[in-house]
Amino acid sequence: xxxxxxxxxxxxxxxxxxxxxxxxAGCRAxxxxxxxxxxxxxxxxxxxxxxxxLGNAHDAEDVVQETFLKIHRGIRYFKxxxxxxxxxxxxxxxxxxxxxxxxxxxxxxAEQDLVAEDQTFDSPAPMHDHPLRxxxxxxxxxxxxxxxxxxxxxxxxxxxxxEIGLMLGISExxxxxxxxxxxxxxxxxxxxxxxxxxxxASQS
Amino acid sequence: MSDLQxxxxxxxxxxxxxxxxxxxxxxxxxxxxxxxxxxxxxTELNIWREISAAALAMHKEWESPALWPQIENSLQTxxxxxxxxxxxxxxxxxxxxxxxxxxxxxxxxxxxxxMGAWFLMHRNVSTPTNDAHLLTxxxxxxxxxxxxxxxxxxxxxxxxxxxxxNAASTPLLKNYRExxxxxxxxxxxxxxxxxKNQANAYLRxxxxxxxxxxxxxxxxxxxxx
Numbered sequence: 001x002x003x004x005x006x007x008x009x010x011x012x013x014x015x016x017x018x019x020x021x022x023x024x025a026g027c028r029a030x031x032x033x034x035x036x037x038x039x040x041x042x043x044x045x046x047x048x049x050x051x052x053x054l055g056n057a058h059d060a061e062d063v064v065q066e067t068f069l070k071i072h073r074g075i076r077y078f079k080x081x082x083x084x085x086x087x088x089x090x091x092x093x094x095x096x097x098x099x100x101x102x103x104x105x106x107x108x109x110a111e112q113d114l115v116a117e118d119q120t121f122d123s124p125a126p127m128h129d130h131p132l133r134x135x136x137x138x139x140x141x142x143x144x145x146x147x148x149x150x151x152x153x154x155x156x157x158x159x160x161x162x163e164i165g166l167m168l169g170i171s172e173x174x175x176x177x178x179x180x181x182x183x184x185x186x187x188x189x190x191x192x193x194x195x196x197x198x199x200x201a202s203q204s
Numbered sequence: 205m206s207d208l209q210x211x212x213x214x215x216x217x218x219x220x221x222x223x224x225x226x227x228x229x230x231x232x233x234x235x236x237x238x239x240x241x242x243x244x245x246x247t248e249l250n251i252w253r254e255i256s257a258a259a260l261a262m263h264k265e266w267e268s269p270a271l272w273p274q275i276e277n278s279l280q281t282x283x284x285x286x287x288x289x290x291x292x293x294x295x296x297x298x299x300x301x302x303x304x305x306x307x308x309x310x311x312x313x314x315x316x317x318x319m320g321a322w323f324l325m326h327r328n329v330s331t332p333t334n335d336a337h338l339l340t341x342x343x344x345x346x347x348x349x350x351x352x353x354x355x356x357x358x359x360x361x362x363x364x365x366x367x368x369x370n371a372a373s374t375p376l377l378k379n380y381r382e383x384x385x386x387x388x389x390x391x392x393x394x395x396x397x398x399x400k401n402q403a404n405a406y407l408r409x410x411x412x413x414x415x416x417x418x419x420x421x422x423x424x425x426x427x428x429x
Contacts, residue, residue, distance in 0.1 A: 030283055032276060039272055048264045057264075061271050068275045072282055132258035140262070155259035180225040183255055190255070 017083075024084040028075045035068060042085060045157055046092050052152045053096040054103075055141070063099050067092045082166040089159075090167040093149055100145065132190070139189040147182035154179050220245050224252055309364055309426050316357040316419050323350045323412055344402050351411070358419050365425040380425050387418045 023041075026034025043064060050060035070091045078087055130136075140148055149168060153159045154175070159167070161175040168175070217238075223231040239246040326347060362384075369381045394411045398404065 032279060035279055036272065036276070039275060043271070044265055047266070047268070051264045052262055057266060057268075061268055064271065065275050065278060069278055069282055072279055130258040130261035132254060133261040136255065136258045137262060151259070152262070155256055156262045176225060176227070180221075183224070183252060186255055187251055190251075 020084045021080070024075070024078060024080070027071060027084075028078075030072075035072070038071075038088065039068070042088060046089070049089070049092060049152060049157055050096055052137075052140070052156060053093070053145075053149065054099060059099055059103075063092065063095045066095045066099075070095065083163075086163050086166045089153075089163075090169075093153075093167055097145065135190060135193055136186065139186050139193065142189060143182055143185060147178055147185065150175055150178040151182040151186070155183075217242060217245055220248060224248075305364060306426070309361065309423070312357050312360045312364070313419075313423060316354060316361065319350060319354040319357060320412070320416060320419070323347070323354055326350065340403075347408060348402075351408075354415060358415055358422070361419065361422040361426070365422045368425055368428070374428075377425065377428060380421055380428075383421055384418065384425075387414055387421065390414050391418070 023034055023038055027038065046064045046067065047057075047060050050063040051057055054060055054063065067088065071088055074091065078084065081087075082090075140151065143151065146168075150164055153164045153167065154161065161172045161179075164170075164175040165172045170178070219231070220235065223235040235245065235249060239249050326343070369377065369384070372378050372381050391411065391414045394407060394414060398407045398411065401407065
């Protein structure tokens with residue numbers, strides 16, 4: 001980790017801030033090129049977050065599109081309280097929450113659709129697989145939206161607690177705390193799964 | 205050796221939770237050292253790390269060549285669309301942090317307008333005296349009561365505008381400040397005269413018009429960016 005007084009790290013930070021300011025100014029001015037640049041820089045991570053929060057690639061892409069529209073509508077209110085990219089992820093996470101709420105309402109009214117949707121769960125292949133991944137993905141879906149968001153943003157997407165705090169409107173300490181709670185819950189769920197797997201194996 | 209370092213050397217299983225929660229490099233280093241001799245902590249630490257390693261594999265990447273063109277289209281449509289009244293209204297908020305102040309100013313404005321209307325409706329109350337410019341004691345009491353409430357509302361508005369006026373940097377805001385100073389001295393003069401002749405309806409209406417002018421000016425100040 002670069003030290004705070006490291007001149008190289010400091011110059012990188014200054015560069016990143018300038019880039020951030022340039023991109024936000026471009027978007028504020030309504031430049032499609034600036035939005036495209038933002039898309040090229042952030043869409044991979046945006047899609048991954050949305051995919052993990054929503055469970056399917058189609059919804060994830062819809063949410064990313066909605067996020068760009070909301071960035072355009074809200075850019076005049078962005079006053080640089082956080083990095084521009086952090087602000088865009090905050091919008092993304094809120095869009096995901098909205099989409100989940102809408103889906104939950106739809107599912108409540110049509111439970112049959114829920115079953116059909118579960119069966120057609122389409123998940124793109126991960127970049128690097130891990131023997132625990134599938135079990136973990138199932139367990140992550142059982143976390144509360146808040147714990148799930150913190151876990152995904154920190155462990156999967158590599159954001160810092162300070163950034164997560166800004167995205168979710170919580171303190172850095174609350175983010176650390178939520179991550180700990182999420183991992184403890186996941187540990188519990190994974191050991192339950194392992195236990196039931198062993199039981200099923202012994203029964204067969 | 206600092207107390208903290210001594211503490212780390214004497215790491216015991218009870219602070220495992222704290223180490224995993226805080227993830228400070230010092231505590232994790234102490235935990236790692238402790239885990240070499242403590243099986244339960246070693247297991248816990250390994251599980252914790254396995255979860256983190258498996259989480260990295262949850263990152264998804266896939267090609268979506270149609271997505272950017274769709275976003276571009278929707279952005280262009282949005283940019284071409286005329287701005288609705290909601291957007292214009294939203295623009296009035298200007299700074300999100302100011303929203304509660306704007307809401308309060310609106311509330312004060314509504315209260316002040318109500319009081320103003322009431323004041324206006326009652327200023328021409330016909331009196332049983334022959335002189336139409338003079339008010340009865342009861343009417344004076346009512347008018348004074350309404351005037352007091354109206355003044356309080358305007359004072360609240362003035363308090364909201366005060367920081368902006370004190371930090372006035374634009375010529376427009378400076379003009380507003382001067383105008384408000386003039387209005388204050390006119391109000392003060394009018395009130396002195398009224399104290400000598402409380403039943404004078406003409407002076408009352410003068411005072412009201414000064415207050416109304418002050419109210420409008422303060423509202424303009426609050427709206428000014």
